Amino acid sequence: MATIGDVARAAGVARSTASYALTGKRAVSDEVRARVRQAAMELGYTPNAGARALATSRSNVIGLLAQFLPDEFAPAMLQYIQGVTDTARDLGYDILLSSDADGRGALKRITDSRMVDGVVLLNVAEQDDRLPVLRDAAQPGALVGFPGDCTGVDVFDLDFEEAGRVMVEHLARLGHRELILVSQPEHVIERGGAYVWRLQNAAVEAAAVNGVVLHTRYGSSSQPQIGRDLHAFLDAHPNATGLLLNNEAAAAALPTVLHERHLTAPGDLSVVGRYSDEFARTFSLPYSSIESAPDRLGRMAVRQLVRRIEGQVPENDPYVVRFVAPELVDRGSTAPPLGDAREP
Amino acid sequence: MATIGDVARAAGVARSTASYALTGKRAVSDEVRARVRQAAMELGYTPNAGARALATSRSNVIGLLAQFLPDEFAPAMLQYIQGVTDTARDLGYDILLSSDADGRGALKRITDSRMVDGVVLLNVAEQDDRLPVLRDAAQPGALVGFPGDCTGVDVFDLDFEEAGRVMVEHLARLGHRELILVSQPEHVIERGGAYVWRLQNAAVEAAAVNGVVLHTRYGSSSQPQIGRDLHAFLDAHPNATGLLLNNEAAAAALPTVLHERHLTAPGDLSVVGRYSDEFARTFSLPYSSIESAPDRLGRMAVRQLVRRIEGQVPENDPYVVRFVAPELVDRGSTAPPLGDAREP
């Protein structure tokens, strides 16, 4: 491969001049710039990434720490990864992807070795053992997910509490008086998946305020168990007229379960989920849902991270905690309950 | 961050000695090695990746070129990515993930800049415009997918032709005489997705040999269109007793379609798909299927790539084209057709 020295020689200038002509970091005469560019073009010059990183202390790479947890619904993960990857590329950064089960070790390694200029953490737990490592690192970090302690990092998440309220209030307003909320498995909470109880607690509160009976249940995150769970929940609460799903696997399984019970939504049961529109389309889920906005969250996290990397944010500028407002996407799966007094 | 110079000073040795003690590339006295290691530990020393890459011409990074095509079923993609990422990590490599729509440009950039020691291409088309770039690159490449021209690269793919034969022969042996094969959309073929016609052509041939009528159809890769497609195919061929699916979206949609038609498998219809076991579990698909083995293919590709990177394969050693034999995973969705003479 051609080096900057080859380019300089071919253009008849000093290496420094060639560098400045190419990077634009110093004014260069039009004529020299043209010669250098021409030479670079002809030689097929591309700067050596390692050498540049060594000289500038910048790699133009962002680390993406994902974890493929067996109790998470894997397909949902992909959308966050895509959002992060696409945005990074648009801003001139490549993505170093780590799915190491030992996220802590992987994070320490890629930051200490200066492979990355910054880091995005997915799947953030309430007590995330990667956070102490991140705070010690020289590079900034952005999270998708809401940990117990947000100091020193920028945080982006769906407003799960508002989501819980919106779900309940939407059905309460339609006249429903007994609902079931199906959450992720309880061990997701134990592992630190705070979004489960954030949504649930808010839903419970909203139910109390609105005079609605809310049955909260944990469902499996995998098939076919979640199908059996749904049957059991519906059997246990035959008077419930609405179903709230904070569990992607449950949403994916519901069409089959409703078929098996000869029920339709919203005819027999009103349904509101919490997942992305992309997810709804992929699995043809006909239920209204709170948009979880994975692409948008990924984009927000990368944008803020790049601002910090590039020093557009003053050092120790207040770190942000930004919640995306839940938007209820209407797919026609909710209606007043059967026999509701207010229905004509 | 501590540098190798800091470590050397703390251990009271030369930088070169510190380097050798840490890398093990030259014999070092036990005592010195212990001192150096101790110093490195105390200082929290991690080599600077850029500097090491510059000095060794090795980055210990593998490029992974994925493309999220709108007509491919995204969740299926994730499993290849996981297989590649996990294997790379086990072998000491990090993954630079590119999902750039301009795969050609991305590939050129990451190879020319020496960011990566080698490259894995997913979603390889028959005439893949990334291949000329890859052949020109200084780094080796491994493909998952089977291009028209395999020179200069190592190739790994499912044996789709054998898969087509196995599907047909399995049902023929059970006594079926009329089958429908639902493939990916036709534009996947036009884009160069050779696996579609490789499986289909082999199936057609096997059908002829076995005296079976085979209706070949292209189905949409997205919901809800694929559901309507399936209804149409079944309407058009009411005497077909078996359904072959080379289309993940079709497999995911089939449970609902069968419910709607009040059909069961294998009671009314025998079904054989082509997808991974992981996919079957995620979506609780109860159909026997040809295992597409994404994790295994990813693993094979990375292993061979690393062998080339590390020079364990003689330069210009014959490149390999390796097909994974299709394995039919029995999930009980096939049986002799209703009213078959041979049934007691």
Place this chain on the structure above:
DNA sequence: CTGAAAGCGCTTACAG
């Protein structure tokens, strides 16, 4: 068994 030195390919103050 160990050390001093050169070199990998860039960038960037320092001079003019």
Place this chain on the structure above:
DNA sequence: CTGAAAGCGCTTACAG
């Protein structure tokens, strides 16, 4: 506006 030189942090022949 341009150039000569130093330096980023490693590794690795070359000497001893």
